Amino acid sequence: MLSDMLLVSAPGKVILHGEHAVVHGKVALAVALNLRTFLRLQPLSNGKVSLNLPNIGIKRHWDVTRLHSLDLSFLEKGDATVPTPEQVEKLTEVADVPADCAVTERLAVLAFLYLYLSVFRKQRALPSLDIVVWSELPTGAGLGSSAAYSVCLAAALLTACEQIPNPLKDGDGISRWAEEDLELINKWAFQGERIIHGNPSGVDNAVSTWGGVLRYQQGQSVSLKRPPSLKILLTNTKVPRSTKALVAGVRSRLLKFPEIVNPLLTSIDAIALECERVLGEMEAEPTPEQYLVLEELIDMNQHHLNALGVGHATLDRLCQVTRSHGLYSKLTGAGGGGCGITLLKPDVQRQVVEATKQALTGCGFDCWETSIGSPGVSMHLASLLDAPIRQALDIL
Numbered sequence: 001m002l003s004d005m006l007l008v009s010a011p012g013k014v015i016l017h018g019e020h021a022v023v024h025g026k027v028a029l030a031v032a033l034n035l036r037t038f039l040r041l042q043p044l045s046n047g048k049v050s051l052n053l054p055n056i057g058i059k060r061h062w063d064v065t066r067l068h069s070l071d072l073s074f075l076e077k078g079d080a081t082v083p084t085p086e087q088v089e090k091l092t093e094v095a096d097v098p099a100d101c102a103v104t105e106r107l108a109v110l111a112f113l114y115l116y117l118s119v120f121r122k123q124r125a126l127p128s129l130d131i132v133v134w135s136e137l138p139t140g141a142g143l144g145s146s147a148a149y150s151v152c153l154a155a156a157l158l159t160a161c162e163q164i165p166n167p168l169k170d171g172d173g174i175s176r177w178a179e180e181d182l183e184l185i186n187k188w189a190f191q192g193e194r195i196i197h198g199n200p201s202g203v204d205n206a207v208s209t210w211g212g213v214l215r216y217q218q219g220q221s222v223s224l225k226r227p228p229s230l231k232i233l234l235t236n237t238k239v240p241r242s243t244k245a246l247v248a249g250v251r252s253r254l255l256k257f258p259e260i261v262n263p264l265l266t267s268i269d270a271i272a273l274e275c276e277r278v279l280g281e282m283e284a285e286p287t288p289e290q291y292l293v294l295e296e297l298i299d300m301n302q303h304h305l306n307a308l309g310v311g312h313a314t315l316d317r318l319c320q321v322t323r324s325h326g327l328y329s330k331l332t333g334a335g336g337g338g339c340g341i342t343l344l345k346p347d348v349q350r351q352v353v354e355a356t357k358q359a360l361t362g363c364g365f366d367c368w369e370t371s372i373g374s375p376g377v378s379m380h381l382a383s384l385l386d387a388p389i390r391q392a393l394d395i396l
Helices: 064-069 085-095 103-120 145-160 179-197 203-210 243-256 258-281 288-307 313-324 350-362 387-392
Strands: 006-017 028-043 048-053 058-063 129-135 213-217 220-223 230-236 329-332 339-344 366-372 378-380
Touching (some): 006 145, 006 203, 006 329, 006 339, 028 230, 028 258, 048 064, 058 103, 103 145, 129 145, 258 288, 313 350
Antiparallel strands (some): 006 028
């Protein structure tokens, strides 16, 4: 059993191309976003297991002896990757979450307990741990925050109980697990996502686990080899939307106008495949012409998504603002508000980026300068983290 502190991080995600079309069997390109969730796990000797999620105001602890005395046989039932309604109900009883706790907070606690109890249930005794999770990702923005949370939990807990090795023992600074260990992390993270979302596709946790770019189609995902890291502006319009309602709206439009919408979906599929081809060529030495192609694809896809009915006035405004500065943007995710991405070519001038960010924040949007194609779940030496992250995790 672990005797030292562990520090793990995992990225969020954005959809580069293929949102909505992927629901109808087309290709989607999901990319790791270099805004990350961080988890610190420390062994304790006080007989407690503690969970602290400062981003959403959760601080809970449980008595390890009491948890160990409970009948946890319900964890043995059901499909290994599909938590049953009975399991969720039993977890709710074990968690003892206050009745007035918001849904997001309650599900985060249940996902943690499910993974903690499941991973350690075959140990002679449940370990006493202190876990703090802090994120650069906003919640509820379609950026894979829950998946990054589940991936961090899975990686830390599996390492703590020595089901997978600590990769820092064989590396320096930042290390990643071997492929078979990532498979196990992804499997358990998917279970956490099932607790939170019920019926997720598995794309978000896979991107957070492996990082880079993932090609997803009809339940199958393939990682692109050594994709380029692309700089972007990520903009949150802060307009809430219902993914379920937007997906239903596209389906309704498809049924009403099949000869119009089917070609749109086919064209979005072609855009994703062309982007995949260009990204593959950029592995060697990216050229200015390739970045121009990426911009064209972004612009075309945004118009297609508007034609599907998933645009929004704020997203139009985002595209207008960035276009006035010579930059190209599209929505990412469900649309109807939410987030958009803007490609920043390597030769874009610093003053252009700053002026664009200022204009977007002037519209009332949140804006981050970041990158996509970043590494997946990783183990860190605490001393090498940026000071704000160390401070946020209370490990200065």
